[in-house]
Every structure is written in C-alpha cells, then in structure tokens.
Amino acid sequence: MTIISDYEEKKEPDKILAKRIIHDVGSTGQPPVYGYQYFTAGIDRYINTIDEEYLCDYISCGGSSFKLVIGTYGGGKTHFLYSVQGRGWLNNYVTSYVELSADSTPFHKLETVYRSIAENLIYPQKYEDLHSGYERGIESLIKYWYSRKRNKLEESGLDEDEIRDSLIYYISKIGPYASTSFQNALKHSFLALADDDYEKFSLIIQYLKGENLSKTVLKEYQIFEKIDRPNAFKMIRSLISWIKEIEFKGLIVLMDEAEQTPSMTTKQRETLLNNLRELIDACSKGTIGGSMIFYAVPDENFLEGRTAVYEALNQRLQTVFDGEINPSGVKIDLERSELEPEELLTEIGIKLSKIYETAYGVTFDDKTIKQIMADTAKAAYEERFGEIGYKREFVQRAIKELNALKVQVQR
Known part of the structure; x- marks a missing residue:
C-alpha cells in the first residue's frame, strides 16, 4: 500500500486563513500550524x-x-x-x-x-482539513491506515468475506518490531476496526497512548510490556518502524x-x-x-x-x-539568519501586510508600509534584551500598526 501525501501548500492564503494568521500573530505572537509559510x-x-x-x-x-x-x-x-x-x-x-x-x-x-x-x-492532510481542525494522534493514524487499506480492497472488487480475509492476512504479516507488545497492540487495534469492535479498539488505544492499564485486561491480546522509562526508547523505535512499514x-x-x-x-x-x-x-x-x-x-x-x-x-x-x-x-x-536583524523583521512585516490586505480587503501604500515596518523593526530590535524575544515583540507590534493604518485608510 503506497500512501501519497495529501498535503499541499497554496500559493496565497484565502480570506479566512489570512484573518486567522493575523489574529494568531497579533494576539500571542505565535504562528498557526498552517499559514506560517506566508510570512x-x-x-x-x-x-x-x-x-x-x-x-x-x-x-x-x-x-x-x-x-x-x-x-x-x-x-x-x-x-x-x-x-x-x-x-x-x-x-x-x-x-x-x-x-x-x-x-x-x-x-x-x-x-x-x-x-x-x-x-x-x-x-x-489536505489544506482544508488542517485549516478546519486536523486529525492528530496515534488513534487517528491507525484509523487512517485501516481505512486506506480497506478502501483499496473494496476498489479491487472483493466481496465482504474476501475483504475480511485479506485484512486478517495483511495484519498477520506486519512487523517484527522492537516491542512485541507494541506489535500485538497494533494488530488487535486493526482487527478491532475490522470487527467494528470499538470498545476493544478504545481499550488498546489507551495502551498505545501510554496509559498503563491492568495486566489482566491486556493479557488476552498478548500485551505484557508496560510503557515506562526502561521501555520508552523501544516503543519509540517500534513506532517509527510501523510508520515506515505502512509506507x-x-x-x-x-x-x-x-x-x-x-x-x-x-x-x-x-x-x-x-x-x-x-x-x-x-x-x-x-x-x-x-x-x-x-x-x-x-x-x-x-x-x-x-x-x-x-x-x-x-x-x-x-x-x-x-x-x-x-x-x-x-x-x-536561529540568530545566524541570511539577513540582518532589522532587515529580516522588515521583510516579515511587509509579508504580514499583504496577508492583512487579504484578510480585510484593504490596500496599503507600499512606501508607507515599508517605512512603518522599518520603524517598528528598529524599535523592536532595540528591546532585544527584554523578557520577550524581539521577533515576537515585532510581529505583535506590526499587527497593531496595521490595525491603526486600516482605520486611517477606511476613513
């Protein structure tokens, strides 16, 4: 099963994404998980x-x-x-x-x-999924893995019994991994999805998430190892091996x-x-x-x-x-940038101004923006020894300046 990446980067943000970027950067100074690339x-x-x-x-x-x-x-x-x-x-x-x-x-x-x-x-994942609320965690990854495998079998024209037999055969061949317990947990979580046994699936997912359950509960699935300090590296190695095996x-x-x-x-x-x-x-x-x-x-x-x-x-x-x-x-x-600090900040500010224009449907004068961002960059860099990093200080100030400029433009 070859998985082709669904992720792609749009050349320009749309209005909603642009507004999200401006709000995130202006409030916390933090970039969004998608949208950072535009500035x-x-x-x-x-x-x-x-x-x-x-x-x-x-x-x-x-x-x-x-x-x-x-x-x-x-x-x-x-x-x-x-x-x-x-x-x-x-x-x-x-x-x-x-x-x-x-x-x-x-x-x-x-x-x-x-x-x-x-x-x-x-x-x-697709841009729309990342934008609207992306799936994360080992539970989501296992469900994605299972659904991709099942969909491929359905597309090949097999009936339900043949699909189930193929899934059982496929999952019996995964591994080996550094941790046999991790391997068995993956197998049984996959089979639980095949059987629509969501109670069993939820139980095994708790183990894979690192929650230590009773040995009695896990014994029937041949899961004997705890995910504790001595076994942590082994579990991480097993996780990587599995991710590579599902292509x-x-x-x-x-x-x-x-x-x-x-x-x-x-x-x-x-x-x-x-x-x-x-x-x-x-x-x-x-x-x-x-x-x-x-x-x-x-x-x-x-x-x-x-x-x-x-x-x-x-x-x-x-x-x-x-x-x-x-x-x-x-x-x-990260201080060894390709640009001098104030030059770097100014470039970031100009990029943020373009995002701001998309978010609010305004148009700024390029010369005015360059001057505002250069002045803001100078002021932020002068406070580089303060408690807040000067880059975060700058982007928050830059959004504040853009808000003020928008009010002037719209009068």
Whole structure:
C-alpha cells in the first residue's frame, strides 16, 4: 500500500486563513500550524538544505539525524519547527510536534515523551482539513491506515468475506518490531476496526497512548510490556518502524522546550542530559532509522557543567549546521539568519501586510508600509534584551500598526 501525501501548500492564503494568521500573530505572537509559510523569512537556506539533504532520500532510506535548534523565547523556534513540519508533510512524513515542560512532558521522563509523541502524530492532510481542525494522534493514524487499506480492497472488487480475509492476512504479516507488545497492540487495534469492535479498539488505544492499564485486561491480546522509562526508547523505535512499514517515509519529531532547565533538580537535569545523549547516539548509530529529531532550546546554558555527561554532550553538539555549507552539523542557531536583524523583521512585516490586505480587503501604500515596518523593526530590535524575544515583540507590534493604518485608510 503506497500512501501519497495529501498535503499541499497554496500559493496565497484565502480570506479566512489570512484573518486567522493575523489574529494568531497579533494576539500571542505565535504562528498557526498552517499559514506560517506566508510570512517566513531568513530561514529558507536552512529549510531547503534539510529538505534536500535529509528528507528527500537519506531519512526515508533508513538514515536518522538529530539537530539542536537554538532560539530565544519569542525568537522563532516554533516558526522554524513548523517550517520543517510542512516540508515533512510535502515529502510524506508523519510528524509530531511536542512541547516539553517540567509539568506535562519533562524530557527526563522518557515515558511521557513517548506519550506526547503518540498524542501529537499528524499525517499529511489536505489544506482544508488542517485549516478546519486536523486529525492528530496515534488513534487517528491507525484509523487512517485501516481505512486506506480497506478502501483499496473494496476498489479491487472483493466481496465482504474476501475483504475480511485479506485484512486478517495483511495484519498477520506486519512487523517484527522492537516491542512485541507494541506489535500485538497494533494488530488487535486493526482487527478491532475490522470487527467494528470499538470498545476493544478504545481499550488498546489507551495502551498505545501510554496509559498503563491492568495486566489482566491486556493479557488476552498478548500485551505484557508496560510503557515506562526502561521501555520508552523501544516503543519509540517500534513506532517509527510501523510508520515506515505502512509506507510513509518516516517520522519527524519536533521537540520544543517550553521551560528552562533551572526549574529541575540536579538529578533530573542529569537524567535529561543522559537521555539526550542516548537519543543522539541512537540517531548516529542508526538504531532509530527513518527518523529526524529536532530539539529546540532557548540557549546552550544547559550544557554548562563539569561532570562527564556534560563533556560527552558538548562533544556531540559542537558542530554547526550552516545550510549547504555544512549540512551534517548539529547546532542550528536561529540568530545566524541570511539577513540582518532589522532587515529580516522588515521583510516579515511587509509579508504580514499583504496577508492583512487579504484578510480585510484593504490596500496599503507600499512606501508607507515599508517605512512603518522599518520603524517598528528598529524599535523592536532595540528591546532585544527584554523578557520577550524581539521577533515576537515585532510581529505583535506590526499587527497593531496595521490595525491603526486600516482605520486611517477606511476613513
């Protein structure tokens, strides 16, 4: 079963999407999961290199890679990760964007990381579906997988009994994966859909989501392993293997650190660093082939220490990714833009003004817009040492300026 990506990017946003972009950016300074591309600037060289060097063939042919993304809070980390995600969908990858935090998804607890990856899986979807409320999570992916397989059998002209026999034969051949319990859970969830047994399906999905159920409940399905810290990496490897087997090209995981590590204890921080080292080594050794992992942090302060784990990590993270000049480098510094900071902000502002015109049916004078955005860029960059990243500060100010200009134009 070959799955062809349904995802595509429209050349221009329509009115509703444009208005959503303006509201999202103006209120929180955050880009929408779809629509970010219409005001992207300064990162094309990075994104194009990731696409050409990794996504086109290397990852899909069993390679794996880890990249450390460095950008201040409000400095464009999420926008960059969404840009990678979009390229992933265009290349028919499943993606998972995960916000790491001490409360909900601490990286020192790998079982919660698996849980978040499973909860946030998104397969390539049509623009309309992403725009109106996209499907996400392992439950949606399994249903999509099953429906695609069943639809193909129906199109071949088989009767209902033949379809069922074909589905049973097909699912008996999947695997093997690192975790037999994960493999059995997938098989029984697939069969539950074939039997319209939604109670059974819901039960097994709870396990695949990382919810630890009673051993007695799962025993009849040959599911014996808990999804806990010792088994978390095994489950992630199994997840990637399954995604590749159902003929997506692989999995792209985008981890965005929402809180700084000082909120952790010394033991938690060391566990986090060890987990990170283990993840980097798994990528370099090819034990999680078919995956690309991005880990976004506000700075490199978490690497400052004198113990062995700090030294080991620093050695692994010392090379700099610099687009086509050094595509094998690990660190991606979002401050190393193709443009000077104020020039970059001005370009973003001009792109936002075009989106604004579409959203509200107004037309601005180009010269006026350039001057407003240049002035706003200068003011935002002067506050770059404040609590809010200057890029986020700029886009919020830019929308405020556009609102004021719209009022003037419509008088």
